[in-house]
Amino acid sequence: MRLSDAIEQFIKEMMSGEQQSGIDLKRNELAEYFHCAPSQINYVLSTRFTPDHGYVTSSQRGGGGYIRIVRIVRSDKEHMQYLLRDRIGESITAGEAQLLCLNLHERGVIGKEDAELMIAATSASALSVPLPESVKDAVRSRILRSMLLNIAQRPAGSGKWGEDYDL
Amino acid sequence: MRLSDAIEQFIKEMMSGEQQSGIDLKRNELAEYFHCAPSQINYVLSTRFTPDHGYVTSSQRGGGGYIRIVRIVRSDKEHMQYLLRDRIGESITAGEAQLLCLNLHERGVIGKEDAELMIAATSASALSVPLPESVKDAVRSRILRSMLLNIAQRPAGSGKWGEDYDL
DNA sequence: TCAAAAATTGACTTACTTTGACCATTTAAA
């Protein structure tokens, strides 16, 4: 297993052990525990604990310093509105779209198969046509938006989406 | 026996050895085992493990990288080949895509929500960008193809391959 | 026999990870 994956898992286990949604950790201690460079911790944070992954981090330097990781808590409806109104916008990359879909699944908003289907629809290979990346990203944002709106409109019986979103 | 054939056979034996329908392998290790150039592995994959052959591959670069090969469920293979090669081809309109998805649902190949999600992803509004219709139809065919290939990779029953890996 | 197709190789490219040197901030001691 990759070091980065091990550290990611370690942090996630720490967080699930608590009933609150965030933890503080000491960068140097964690690095020593994993026998790695302290900056490795920053690498893990920046590749696996970003807002797109559903986390926000902050830190404090100096004596008694720490790194704080907090899981973003939103209702399904709020989350959907955030994605449609603020996050997706007019353009999104394949990697970003993938993260958003996986995160939607982790939150229990959509099923695993929905997530994978959406990832497939917005993947780089799905849009591997000779167009500028900027155009692909614009197209991708529309596809993702269209799929999210579809999910949001699913009948309440089969899910939690009874209400409409006017966005 | 040709090297390519030997590698093909080796991989297929690996897959049959598992009860799962997919495996991960290390390109460099396999190349070393067969005393060949690593790119030979890519050649074998691209000539013998394509969707037409009933397989889908994915990979990860960098430290801890791998190549993943997943077999398409046997019973779906022929129909999938027909859809990908003959029905969808290189270009498809929004109306045709919609009909195709609805038909797949009626045949029981995909669920209602899958069908609607796929229709949303390939709808005219999802692709309402200033591009020639011919380009949109080409893009749409790739999106649809990507989603179908994803569905074909789903585990047939439950608790099989696909349950325990991150896409 | 020989042209076309398939197979093989290797140089170059892209992607992700790990490390370390140097920088910035905060606290605590002098």
Place this chain on the structure above:
DNA sequence: TTTAAATGGTCAAAGTAAGTCAATTTTTGA
């Protein structure tokens, strides 16, 4: 109020591993 110690942050280089492409060689089929 300086200054030193304790933290965390940044960034670029090195390391690891897969992808691409085109030149070359081998095999196949008419």
